[in-house]
């Protein structure tokens with residue numbers, strides 16, 4: 001009896017070696033990644049999964065402005081350094097996230113009223129953060145969510161004081177700080193047709209025509225069960241700009257209550273999304289926005305949804321995992 005328990009523990013699905021990243025690389029792409037930070041990868045099962053199934057990590061919070069420069073000129077890289085050391089010592093890529101974003105932005109930045117002050121604050125922030133990890137990061141989300149839900153420029157302090165040129169400034173500064181890192185614009189709701197993706201593509205074309213050093217477009221892909229049919233077409237439209245594209249924050253949330261029928265639908269949805277990336281040659285990789293359902297942002301932000309990721313609350317692989325894995329196999 002004891003032996004049987006031990007034996008089944010050894011074969012527990014959560015601990016069996018997974019190979020999502022290996023399979024993605026065999027398809028000629030760069031990685032399957034996950035959001036991570038010390039709070040999650042310090043759980044030993046999570047760490048095991050991150051090193052078996054994932055080849056890239058994105059700091060979920062530790063490189064955001066409120067974490068790295070909470071007061072002017074005073075930088076804190078505690079958790080970011082831990083994340084970078086974890087990734088580099090395990091041979092993982094890193095997607096840096098994120099340099100200029102209206103959210104998780106300290107009030108000392110959002111209350112700036114002078115154009116020149118804001119320009120030098122952006123330059124100093126990017127030089128310091130990108131410079132610290134120069135040569136260690138695969139790609140940076142240089143700007144995040146610059147468009148609002150309607151596809152208009154978000155009325156952030158950056159846009160209010162500097163107009164669209166804040167984006168040029170951010171990319172040029174990042175390029176000078178690390179000439180070899182891939183530089184991305186990142187946004188959500190690019191998974192279906194509409195004004196938002198139209199305006200994002202138009203913006204990218206303007207950046208390209210001005211010679212702004214941009215390498216890629218990140219589509220966050222925070223999706224809802226059963227609503228994934230547009231992903232491939234829109235990813236292809238983003239890729240038609242000539243830039244790399246990546247799915248940067250994937251999850252597929254289920255309206256409560258979770259049933260076995262909905263979990264089967266989620267399996268099929270994950271299969272569709274992973275295939276969408278594989279069917280778009282410029283799609284370099286897919287990042288999951290977390291490993292286990294127990295640590296997802298969805299719980300607090302969308303209380304009427306649940307279970308968006310590939311592992312359940314107890315780190316058992318879900319049928320969603322099977323759907324993703326089948327697309328790569």
Ligand code: 9MR
Pocket residue numbers: 060061103104144220249297
């Ligand atoms: O997952 C992140 C969560 O832990 C934070 O509380 C939240 C605060 O803004 O940010 C979450 O990550 C976001 C990401 O940085 C940008 N796109 C949307 C993500 C989900 O909110």
